[in-house]
Amino acid sequence: QVQLMQSGPEVKRPGASVRVSCKTSxxxxxxxxxxxxRQAPGQGLEWMGWISPQNGKTDYAEKFxxxxxMTTDTSTTTGYMELRSLRxxxxxxxxxxxxxxxxxxxxxxQGSLVTVSS
Amino acid sequence: xxxxxxxxxxxxxxxxxxxxxxxxxxxxxxxxxxxKNYLAWYQQKPGQPPKLLIYWASTRESGVPDRFSGxxxxxxxxxxxxxxxxxxxxxxxxxxxxxxPRTFGPGTRVEIK
Numbered sequence: 203q204v205q206l207m208q209s210g211p212e213v214k215r216p217g218a219s220v221r222v223s224c225k226t227s228x229x230x231x232x233x234x235x236x237x238x239x240r241q242a243p244g245q246g247l248e249w250m251g252w253i254s255p256q257n258g259k260t261d262y263a264e265k266f267x268x269x270x271x272m273t274t275d276t277s278t279t280t281g282y283m284e285l286r287s288l289r290x291x292x293x294x295x296x297x298x299x300x301x302x303x304x305x306x307x308x309x310x311x312q313g314s315l316v317t318v319s320s
Numbered sequence: 321x322x323x324x325x326x327x328x329x330x331x332x333x334x335x336x337x338x339x340x341x342x343x344x345x346x347x348x349x350x351x352x353x354x355x356k357n358y359l360a361w362y363q364q365k366p367g368q369p370p371k372l373l374i375y376w377a378s379t380r381e382s383g384v385p386d387r388f389s390g391x392x393x394x395x396x397x398x399x400x401x402x403x404x405x406x407x408x409x410x411x412x413x414x415x416x417x418x419x420x421p422r423t424f425g426p427g428t429r430v431e432i433k
Contacts, residue, residue, distance in 0.1 A: 237422075239370075247362075247370065247413055247424040263421040297369050306360035306417050308381075310369035 204228040206298055206311035213317045214288050222314045224281040224298030231274075232256040236281035237301045238272060240294040241313075248294075252303060253281065261303070288318045322346050322416050326425035332433040339401040341428045343414035348394045351418065358418035361390055361399045364411045364427075373412075374399065406432060 209223040224236060238250040251262035253272040260272050271284045281298055296314045299307035323346040333339055349358045357377035362370035372381045374390035377397055387402040401408055409432055414425040 246427050247364075247415075249420075249422040249424070252420075261420050265421075299369075301417075304358070304417065306372060306375040306415070307362075307370070308372055310371070313369055 204300065204309045206300060206309055208296075208298060208311040208314040211315040211317070213319065216289055216318055216320055218288050218318075219284060219286040220288060220316050221282055221284045222296050222298075222316065224283075224311050226279045226281065226300070229300070231276060231279040234300045235303055236272070236274065237299045237307050238270075238283045239297045239299060239307070241297070242291070242294040245294075250283070250296075252301065254303065255279075255281070285316075288316075290318050292316065293318045321421055322349065322419055322423050324414055324416055324423050324425040326412075326414060326428050328428060329426070330429040330431065332431040333404050334433050335406065336403050339404050339408070339430055341399040341412050341414075341430075343392075343397040343399070343425050345395045345397075345416050345418075349416045349418035350394050357393050357397070358416055359390075359392070359397050360415045360417060361388075362413045362415065362424075363408075364413065365409075370413065401430070404430070404432070 205227045207225045232255045235252050235254045237252045253260045255274040269286045273282045298311040300309045301307045325344045327342045359377040361374040364370045378390045389400050391398050411427045413427050
């Protein structure tokens, strides 16, 4: 069955970087993209971007363009999202999800809490 | 960016009642070449990731109970729960995947009265 398992919670200082991982299984990794979505405490869902494991093509939301890098490792079928220059308002649960570029998010990881605090 | 709005913000109904959630996009998300509406609905319960319920505006995801249905086209969409069950208490989000950034509605909270 399709599974996406994310890395554990992180606590970071303002200005630091965080990398969240998303280990996938149960499907052909290169056939689907990985989307990253975040959710601040008590808030709605915010799309951060998408990456194709097949060719590394990325599409980032303009809001994160300067601070985010999404990558994949096809040998381990894992996706990564790095967010730099963290601020307090980056405190959120970060989700990865499987999707086609022009598609919806079918399967989701469990979420990774990133807390930014001095 | 395509802005998604939802109404109401919340609703409280009795068990067995019909729940209707509306979603509106700031521009049409109907792709004329394939006549598909690029609209999905998700359910999210506390402490859990979103769960896909409906895609292409009206196609129910495998395993989703048939009391959930989606309708609409162009800019106006509806998620209907035909007979509200206790396990349907959750937040419901619409999302457009017509363009990037993909955008979500602000969510509608469904509760039992």
